[in-house]
Amino acid sequence: MIVTILYYLLVAFVAFLVIRNLLKSREWQEEALYVVFLIPLLLRLLRLK
Amino acid sequence: MTRKFVIIVLGAALAVFAGLDFYRSRHLREPVVAGPGVARVKTLGDYFSKVKGTVNDCNVYILEGAQPGGAVLVLGGTHPEEPATRLVSWILAENGILEQGRLFVVCSANRSASTVTRPSGAYPDSFSIPTTWGGQTFRMGDRWSNPLDQWPDPEVYIHYPTGQNLAYMDGRNLNRTWPGRPGGTLTEKTTHAFMELIRTEKIDFVIDLHEAELQYPVISTIVAHPKGQDLAAMASMVLSGEEFKIGVESSPEALRGLSHREIGDHSDAFTLLFEAPEPFLDATRGRTDAKLLLEGKDDFVVRAGKRGLLFETIDKNGWPIDVRVGRHTSTILTVLDLWTLDHPDRGVILKNVPRYAEVIEKGTGAFLKDPASAESKTIHYE
Amino acid sequence: MSMPETAALVLGAMVAAYILAKILKVSTELSMLAAALVGAAVGGAGFPVRHIVEGAFTYLDICLIFITATLFMNLLKESGGVAFVIRRVLTRFHRRKALLFVMLALLLLIPGALTGAGSVTVLITGSLVATVLGYMNIPRARAAAIIFIIAGLSAAAPPVSLWAMLTAAGVNMPYVGFFLPLLVPCVLLALATIFILSRGAKPADLEAALRELPEAPPKMNWLKVAAPFALFFALILAGRMFPFGFPILGLPLMFAAAAVVTMLLSPVKIPFLDVAGRTVHQLLPLVGTLTCVGILVQIMTLTGARGLIAITVVTLPVTVVILTLFLTLPISEAVLMWGAAPVLGVPLVLLFNTINLNPIVALAGMSVIWPLGDAIPPTAIIGRLTVDTIGMKEPYGKFLKACLVPALLIILAGTLMVFFSKQLAFLTVL
């Protein structure tokens, strides 16, 4: 149970880093890739998948 | 800046639409109209409190005969990606009438696994069985419990109590976690709860329904614990002579966590596990959709068969769902008949359930009940 | 149109879309995504939102392993731990070439073995080892080849071997019994590589090398380097020894724990958020690949293109299949990166299963060959990374030529492992 919560925190932290990098990025391919990778992270955080 | 904004908006739209879709299929309600044979409906949590209220607190339909006798548990949906198993349990719960003994029917043995489909598997999110009243829609599920209900996976899954090492994802496989563990994962708690049910209700034997890819060596067969070997062999003989070919295999001692091994080893009951062919699960399958799931026709699987790579035959007619459902209902009825013949005082006599030929002739949908025209207190949701 | 015809059309459209995207200078990851989207449209599935996003989930857990493991390695480097180890090893062994090479090979094997990614080896220990090799009079191109080949072997080495894990998952086979079948060839081939490519090396010029290598912080010591590793292995061991008393942690959390210990023990202050952000940026090509491969595989499955590949592979003559592994595996890797495992590895293992080869040893043999594709265009992802990281100025072809001999050795070893997998089955005890 605690471990599961830690995993959601881990995913939240990674999502935060991805968003931070996404906002800093200056290259469209990189931005697109960040967005693609962000989708599963966010849907897991929202417990949708 | 605008470019970044557009990319983000596109991604967000993708996430929102997919997210809604996932939510809808995960919460799709499947009605069961409890038939005249159902005396009571309990839930799995009634047998083990730690499962109560969880996603795996599935319904247990208890059919009771006027004459006392034995008790049998039928598990549908151990692997919800094997739809015939769930349809058979629906038919039993909605139609079955018991003359002797008690029959416990479960439609969603691993309910969590019925709420998710496999990433990269391209499964449809649901499938519909045509009926005269417009059809009934079911959730398509997976082989493993939903990661939303059990996360993370271990680095290697270690089976309780033998300590055998198994693949990490099989910690979410209901047919690798028998006999379960009261303090374990959700999937282990679920099998433990079923063991409690088996012990409290004095179940004589368990029927665990499955379907398998044709490339899997254990197919079109009854896998039996040594305690049930004679019954399985007799059933195989009778069925192969009268209705369709079905083999019999004995549960290997080296494979742990399976129902046909552990239930027999850890209780007075034993298990017979039925496998029917499901081309949808084959790795060489072509286009993956609900049509393949229900019709079981696939040119690539046929080609694999011609190369001698399969353990069951397949031609252009495929393995339609009605054939697979019919194989299971007939096997159940035959096993119950043979058991009752041998153990008259522990007999279980089941009526009003269609056999193989009748399911194929009328279609599975003919045996599903319309919830709209049923009394509301007979409706239960899976 | 019949289903097989549609599947062939879809596959053709996917290949065309991929090539077109590459011509337009789109990255491999996004080219795969483009191929998937085109394939879905041509296959009559339109724009299947649910399938696209579900596919993106396929390797989520593996991405988390990647990120946490690489964060751990990057923190170790930031703390000065890696520089410390390299300096100590060099000082201790600079007079004994053979022992030094063995130690360097091990230093190259560890990061990739733990993380499953050759790029982590290149980034964490690659540049430092290259410095040492430079002072031993080994030409740049050969040094790059040593780093690249051993990085590839480290990725295939246990405990985390992605090709084996992804393929095994695709055929419902437990990822169990792979430890020795992967470890033995990876270690032996790594040693062979470094000894072959470093022929003619002089003993290192200790003073000069130490001057160029980054300084280790004065307060760094063996205990501080070893503690996070000790914790990581203790957690794995605890999970195996007390499986029913110890909570299920999973690899990402174990790596995260090791990362936290590295942070706490570091003698220098580490800008954690920056390192973490850089880690994600550095891993974007890898997690991006995994995410896009997941989408691609889902669409290929949906449209029947995956089945077409699978049925074609399993109905080919077996000898032909095994004898061409040296071509098909690296090329599939060059095009699909890890996508090669679910797309090509799965039908191959199914085929080997039906002819009674040992699937574990055969898959391990394939796993050591696969990473060679990382030097071949269009992706050449690890090859380019290696050349950039160690600052090689010579043309890329020279690096490829230097890779040739060890590559042939690896191909030979891998193919023999497939052929004699049954005889080698005794390796699968761990």
Ligand SMILES: [Zn+2]
């Ligand atoms: Zn099954």
